[in-house]
Amino acid sequence: AANKKLLFLPGDGIGPEVMRQVRRVIDWMDRKRKITFDVSEGLVGGAAIDAHGVPLSDATLAEALAVDAVMLGAVGGPKWDNPTDYTKRPEAGLLTLRKELGLFANLRPAVVFDALVDASTLKADVIRGLDILIVRELTGGVYFGEPRGITDIGNGERRGVNTQVYTTSEIRRVARVAFELARKRGNKLCSMEKANVMESGLLWRQEVTKLHGEEFQDVELSHMYADNGAMQLLKNPKQFDVIVTDNLFGDILSDEAAMMTGSLGMLPSASLGAPDANGHRKALYEPVHGSAPDIAGRDLANPCATLLSFAMCLRYSFNLDEDAKLIERAIQNVLGGGMRTSDIMAPGMARCSTTVMGDSILREL
Amino acid sequence: AANKKLLFLPGDGIGPEVMRQVRRVIDWMDRKRKITFDVSEGLVGGAAIDAHGVPLSDATLAEALAVDAVMLGAVGGPKWDNPTDYTKRPEAGLLTLRKELGLFANLRPAVVFDALVDASTLKADVIRGLDILIVRELTGGVYFGEPRGITDIGNGERRGVNTQVYTTSEIRRVARVAFELARKRGNKLCSMEKANVMESGLLWRQEVTKLHGEEFQDVELSHMYADNGAMQLLKNPKQFDVIVTDNLFGDILSDEAAMMTGSLGMLPSASLGAPDANGHRKALYEPVHGSAPDIAGRDLANPCATLLSFAMCLRYSFNLDEDAKLIERAIQNVLGGGMRTSDIMAPGMARCSTTVMGDSILREL
Ligand SMILES: CC(C)[C@H](C(=O)O)[C@@H](O)C(=O)O
Numbered sequence: 230a231a232n233k234k235l236l237f238l239p240g241d242g243i244g245p246e247v248m249r250q251v252r253r254v255i256d257w258m259d260r261k262r263k264i265t266f267d268v269s270e271g272l273v274g275g276a277a278i279d280a281h282g283v284p285l286s287d288a289t290l291a292e293a294l295a296v297d298a299v300m301l302g303a304v305g306g307p308k309w310d311n312p313t314d315y316t317k318r319p320e321a322g323l324l325t326l327r328k329e330l331g332l333f334a335n336l337r338p339a340v341v342f343d344a345l346v347d348a349s350t351l352k353a354d355v356i357r358g359l360d361i362l363i364v365r366e367l368t369g370g371v372y373f374g375e376p377r378g379i380t381d382i383g384n385g386e387r388r389g390v391n392t393q394v395y396t397t398s399e400i401r402r403v404a405r406v407a408f409e410l411a412r413k414r415g416n417k418l419c420s421m422e423k424a425n426v427m428e429s430g431l432l433w434r435q436e437v438t439k440l441h442g443e444e445f446q447d448v449e450l451s452h453m454y455a456d457n458g459a460m461q462l463l464k465n466p467k468q469f470d471v472i473v474t475d476n477l478f479g480d481i482l483s484d485e486a487a488m489m490t491g492s493l494g495m496l497p498s499a500s501l502g503a504p505d506a507n508g509h510r511k512a513l514y515e516p517v518h519g520s521a522p523d524i525a526g527r528d529l530a531n532p533c534a535t536l537l538s539f540a541m542c543l544r545y546s547f548n549l550d551e552d553a554k555l556i557e558r559a560i561q562n563v564l565g566g567g568m569r570t571s572d573i574m575a576p577g578m579a580r581c582s583t584t585v586m587g588d589s590i591l592r593e594l
Numbered sequence: 595a596a597n598k599k600l601l602f603l604p605g606d607g608i609g610p611e612v613m614r615q616v617r618r619v620i621d622w623m624d625r626k627r628k629i630t631f632d633v634s635e636g637l638v639g640g641a642a643i644d645a646h647g648v649p650l651s652d653a654t655l656a657e658a659l660a661v662d663a664v665m666l667g668a669v670g671g672p673k674w675d676n677p678t679d680y681t682k683r684p685e686a687g688l689l690t691l692r693k694e695l696g697l698f699a700n701l702r703p704a705v706v707f708d709a710l711v712d713a714s715t716l717k718a719d720v721i722r723g724l725d726i727l728i729v730r731e732l733t734g735g736v737y738f739g740e741p742r743g744i745t746d747i748g749n750g751e752r753r754g755v756n757t758q759v760y761t762t763s764e765i766r767r768v769a770r771v772a773f774e775l776a777r778k779r780g781n782k783l784c785s786m787e788k789a790n791v792m793e794s795g796l797l798w799r800q801e802v803t804k805l806h807g808e809e810f811q812d813v814e815l816s817h818m819y820a821d822n823g824a825m826q827l828l829k830n831p832k833q834f835d836v837i838v839t840d841n842l843f844g845d846i847l848s849d850e851a852a853m854m855t856g857s858l859g860m861l862p863s864a865s866l867g868a869p870d871a872n873g874h875r876k877a878l879y880e881p882v883h884g885s886a887p888d889i890a891g892r893d894l895a896n897p898c899a900t901l902l903s904f905a906m907c908l909r910y911s912f913n914l915d916e917d918a919k920l921i922e923r924a925i926q927n928v929l930g931g932g933m934r935t936s937d938i939m940a941p942g943m944a945r946c947s948t949t950v951m952g953d954s955i956l957r958e959l
């Protein structure tokens with residue numbers, strides 16, 4: 230069989246240093262598990278702007294379309310802020326990847342690690358054992374809707390427009406992913422929108438309800454307005470199992486949920502496309518955290534989120550569930566042993582660098 | 595001088611019972627403070643749908659336009675959910691009021707009362723003493739933008755559209771309110787949008803920056819992406835003083851902030867229009883909480899949020915700062931004495947009904 234093809238896009242800020250730890254795990258898999266990956270590497274975001282003048286070159290996009298899965302670090306930073314051309318922001322590279330690869334389903338687990346329960350600003354009993362999965366629509370909505378832009382409307386006035394748009398099939402395909410994942414978990418799905426204010430949200434609610442009736446009656450479905458969702462997440466997060474929501478609400482609510490766990494540096498994500506004839510989905514894996522320019526290049530970043538993203542990659546793109554579990558367990562054991570990067574440091578624990586965290590995880594493996 | 599004119603719109607669910615306590619305070623003001631209000635009453639939301647077939651009658655709207663200020667309870671409930679006609683939802687009554695009265699600035703304080711610091715799911719030291727003010731744009735953005743609606747696009751597919759739109763002057767007028775309020779408080783303003791993804795957000799950021807340079811250089815201004823805002827609110831809420839954001843982000847972020855305080859039943863809001871020639875602004879005051887249909891009519895609701903909304907009304911619409919403070923202090927003292935409605939009940943406190951809470955506050959006054 231052909232080797233498994235991976236494209237590495239380390240990106241900006243702490244992206245390269247956390248991705249380096251994934252390389253080490255890949256070497257370990259090659260040596261110890263006899264599982265070999267063909268890894269190519271490319272530029273995205275600010276790094277690509279500096280090199281090519283665009284946040285994603287055509288060649289890199291072509292490569293991303295050709296591989297089995299993309300591993301991404303992070304994009305963005307103050308260096309590339311406020312450019313005059315809106316298509317030349319680092320973020321545009323990531324958005325193009327999502328759109329061109331058709332990665333419509335963004336899976337964002339919000340999980341509280343037992344060893345880190347005190348890292349949250351929420352009370353321990355509210356979040357202990359928390360395990361929710363947010364499925365965010367990723368290629369539609371106001372992120373990509375047309376018309377969009379800023380126009381001069383005279384008298385020194387300007388007008389900024391974006392368009393929130395969803396179609397039946399866009400809603401159904403992401404809802405289907407969410408229902409299917411719910412079946413493998415707690416069998417509960419909560420769909421969030423603002424159907425009381427936005428027609429696009431009303432359509433969302435209607436189509437999710439319809440699909441539920443047609444194919445997923447065994448899954449317990451509820452609906453919530455997104456503002457209430459933001460409140461219920463805080464009030465009683467454990468009421469949720471899987472949440473499905475649109476691109477923009479998903480951006481906000483998944484970040485809220487991530488911060489609630491208190492360990493942003495621990496949270497992975499997967500972005501999946503539609504299955505092809507062989508059941509293979511295009512996919513991109515990245516940590517939930519950003520490029521953290523303030524600590525970039527100082528060997529301080531937490532590599533766990535990226536390593537756990539690689540575990541998701543093994544599971545979803547290569548069906549290597551056992552290996553995914555090995556990595557997840559190694560990370561848990563290292564945390565259990567008291568190792569902490571700065572972001573999750575707590576009294577009585579051992580503060581370590583990115584590299585040392587990687588060392589420990591490899592030793593554990 | 596003509597009497598002060600108030601329109602009461604109790605609305606649905608617990609709206610009428612919490613508004614009843616405001617009546618009692620108004621009677622007290624008449625008797626003890628020699629301040630008299632002309633109070634008229636009307637229907638809004640589900641109550642208006644039941645009576646007139648529309649969530650806000652033309653007569654009630656005309657009355658709202660004629661008075662000095664509107665006091666609203668809450669709208670909505672399962673009884674009126676999913677109507678086939680989108681303009682016949684209870685929420686449409688509230689949205690029409692906001693739009694027709696031009697109430698573009700929605701002030702939502704998120705304050706933690708010392709006596710209630712343990713009611714939050716957040717750790718006490720994270721939120722003790724919290725006092726932030728969210729200024730939400732309320733008559734623009736995706737709530738009102740055109741085109742909007744659901745259309746058939748063939749093959750059994752439908753398409754739902756909403757439009758996010760902001761103009762220079764819409765952004766400036768709400769930012770001005772926020773800057774002015776910041777000056778009277780901690781002198782810090784944080785503006786939130788998704789300028790990295792939405793052009794309407796980029797325009798927002800540019801216009802806020804421009805206004806800051808022109809008129810408010812003494813106020814410390816920062817910008818934050820709204821998803822990061824949702825995280826920072828949880829991570830370290832006390833970093834904020836005043837936050838200004840658009841209608842949709844404001845809906846979500848202010849609910850998140852409200853729930854963080856742990857005492858949703860305690861939070862008031864004010865919605866203000868532009869000042870007229872005499873400096874008078876059209877205004878509507880309402881609690882942040884909803885209509886809570888599950889406990890409606892059972893004398894269980896917390897009337898404090900509505901009473902504090904009335905205090906805001908005294909302050910902003912009638913310049914009666916002293917009387918506003920009397921009410922605020924009375925509520926604080928009653929809480930200090932251990933009185934609690936169910937929503938804020940805690941061990942060692944005295945559980946009381948809506949009416950008894952009202953009794954205690956009046957006695958304190
Ligand atoms: C970087 C940015 C474009 C992106 C988004 O808004 O989707 C980020 O916040 C995310 O959630 O992945």
Ligand SMILES: CC(C)[C@H](C(=O)O)[C@@H](O)C(=O)O
Nearest residue numbers: 425426456670685688689845
């Ligand atoms: C009831 C609803 C229309 C309203 C809104 O979305 O603005 C509510 O959530 C609010 O925040 O006042």
